[in-house]
Amino acid sequence: MENNVLLDNHITVEECSGHLSSxxxxxxxxxxxxxxxxxxxLQESGNIRFNELQRKISGISARVLSNELKDLELNGFVKRVVHAEQTPVIVEYISTDYSKTLKPVIMALSDWGKNHKNNIREDVFS
Structure with a gap:
């Protein structure tokens, strides 16, 4: 049974494949x-308008930001709030509670990135 072969005494090939897919x-x-x-x-700023969001993300074009916000909204990470009762109409973007579930992932990536940068520096300068 090839699917039950243990890769490192902890995980089978089948489980590894499932993790890879995830x-x-x-x-x-x-x-x-x-x-x-x-x-x-968005998590740091709370409610934020499009132009302010674009200013805070250096180098992003309006078209790319718009497309990325649409993708993030479709996946439940961003909520678009339209204040139609005001003139002119105000549109704000906010992070959802679901997007906040990414915080541990972001922190883990940040820690890993710091360690990786240090490892590269040590390898280059040693």
Missing amino acids: VEDAIYVIGGKWKLKIIIV
Whole structure:
């Protein structure tokens, strides 16, 4: 039974394949150059308008920001709030409670990135 072979005494090939599929799904949803940056800014800022969000994310174009916000909204990470009772109409974006479940992932990635940068520096300069 090939699927029951243990890879490192902890996980089978079948379980590894399932984990790999889950990681691919996660990367598909939050991967890319901008999505995590947008999520982080929204979590730090609370309600924020489009132009202010664009100013806080250096280098992102309005078109790319708009497309990324649509993707994030479809996946439940961002909520678009329209205040139609005001003139002019105000549109704000806020992070959802669901997006806040990414905080441990973001912190783990941050820690890993710091360690990786230090490892690279040690290898280059030693």
